[in-house]
Every structure is written in structure tokens, then in C-alpha cells.
Amino acid sequence: GESVGLHLPTLSVQEGDNSIINCAYSNSASDYFIWYKQESGKGPQFIIDIRSNMDKRQGQRVTVLLNKTVKHLSLQIAATQPGDSAVYFCAENWAGGYQKVTFGTGTKLQVIP
Amino acid sequence: KAGVTQTPRYLIKTRGQQVTLSCSPISGHRSVSWYQQTPGQGLQFLFEYFSETQRNKGNFPGRFSGRQFSNSRSEMNVSTLELGDSALYLCASSLAAGENSPLHFGNGTRLTVT
Numbered sequence: 001g002e003s004v005g006l007h008l009p010t011l012s013v014q015e016g017d018n019s020i021i022n023c024a025y026s027n028s029a030s031d032y033f034i035w036y037k038q039e040s041g042k043g044p045q046f047i048i049d050i051r052s053n054m055d056k057r058q059g060q061r062v063t064v065l066l067n068k069t070v071k072h073l074s075l076q077i078a079a080t081q082p083g084d085s086a087v088y089f090c091a092e093n094w095a096g097g098y099q100k101v102t103f104g105t106g107t108k109l110q111v112i113p
Numbered sequence: 114k115a116g117v118t119q120t121p122r123y124l125i126k127t128r129g130q131q132v133t134l135s136c137s138p139i140s141g142h143r144s145v146s147w148y149q150q151t152p153g154q155g156l157q158f159l160f161e162y163f164s165e166t167q168r169n170k171g172n173f174p175g176r177f178s179g180r181q182f183s184n185s186r187s188e189m190n191v192s193t194l195e196l197g198d199s200a201l202y203l204c205a206s207s208l209a210a211g212e213n214s215p216l217h218f219g220n221g222t223r224l225t226v227t
Contacts, residue, residue: 032213043203043218093213099144100169103156
């Protein structure tokens with residue numbers, strides 16, 4: 001039959017506001033989580049990672065929060081800029097899986113100038 | 114440091130043909146992974162190589178294969194191409210020095226099968 005494209009959830013944010021992108025992961029054995037940003041025509045770009053022994057990690061303008069109880073991950077972007085417009089993917093892996101990283105479906109972030 | 118380099122950038126093939134894609138990892142990275150990205154299925158894991166050995170394989174048919182050379186460069190091959198193989202093929206490298214490390218992606222090879 002005809003394949004249906006994934007419907008990417010879209011988050012529209014005013015420039016200068018904070019953005020929060022959420023992700024539910026599937027494997028309770030996952031112990032390493034990564035956020036990637038993908039701009040049109042490019043490969044995914046690493047943003048920030050977090051290991052399961054932490055619940056929060058901060059980078060430059062970005063913060064990742066991990067809630068293992070409900071298997072939830074979030075990416076917070078402070079003072080969102082037009083250059084932040086992209087598709088954002090969360091990804092999970094576990095130490096026994098070598099580098100078999102599993103990606104979420106992605107969220108499209110649109111920054112309104 | 115140069116990033117992950119994938120060649121060619123674009124490819125157009127017809128059904129039944131075969132294709133080889135190439136990937137040069139970041140210098141010092143010994144793990145190379147391949148992913149297929151389509152609008153319908155998102156990012157799907159194909160396989161991962163480390164020190165010339167395939168450590169992991171995704172749920173793709175045997176028409177998809179790969180290899181890694183002693184200099185860590187990798188190739189993937191798709192034989193008997195089907196229309197559904199049209200996709201962006203992404204290569205990623207990582208240190209993978211015993212514990213998890215982030216994947217660093219190239220910009221992909223866009224394969225169109227007609």
C-alpha cells in the first residue's frame with residue numbers, strides 16, 4: 001500500500017522566547033540519551049547528551065532533563081533564535097548495544113521573527 | 114578537524130541496479146554507523162562497524178551490506194535496487210572507546226531510484 005509520511009509535530013516559538021521539546025523513549029534499559037538538530041539538507045548535528053545517572057545537564061543555551069521514572073526526555077532552548085529553526089531528534093542507546101542508537105520521530109521547531 | 118565526509122552527495126539509479134556509498138569518518142574515530150532516513154520511517158539503523166567488524170545490524174534485507182577498511186573508512190552497498198530504497202543515507206562516526214559516545218553525522222548521500 002501507499003506509505004504515509006511521518007507527521008512531525010511542530011513547535012512554533014517567538015524569537016527570544018524559551019523552547020521546550022519533549023520526547024518519550026522506549027527502552028527502560030537505555031542509559032545514554034542524545035539530542036540532535038537537523039537543518040534542511042544536512043545531517044543531524046549533536047547538541048547535548050546525558051547519561052542515566054544524571055537528571056539534568058546544561059550546555060550553552062540548552063538544557064536536557066531526564067525523567068527515568070516516566071521515560072521522558074526534554075530539551076530546553078533559552079532565548080530561541082531564528083538559527084534554531086530545524087528538526088530536533090532525541091536518541092537513546094544502552095551500553096550493551098554498542099552504537100545501535102535509536103532515534104525518535106523528531107519535532108520541527110519554527111522560530112517566528 | 115574535518116568532519117564526516119560522504120560521497121557522492123547525490124545519486125540517481127534505476128531499479129535492479131546496485132550502488133556503493135562511501136564514508137570517511139572523523140580522524141581517530143573507529144566506529145562507523147549507517148542510517149537510512151525517509152519521510153515515512155524516519156531514521157532507521159542499518160549497521161555499525163568497529164575495527165573492520167560489524168557489531169550490530171538493523172532490520173534490513175540482505176541486499177544492504179557494508180564493510181569497513183583498516184583506515185576506518187566505510188562503504189555500504191545496496192544491490193538489486195527497489196523504488197523504496199530511495200532515501201537519504203547517513204553515515205556517522207564516533208569514538209566508541211568502550212562507553213557510549215555521540216554520533217557525528219555526515220550530510221548524507223541522497224539516493225533516488227527510478
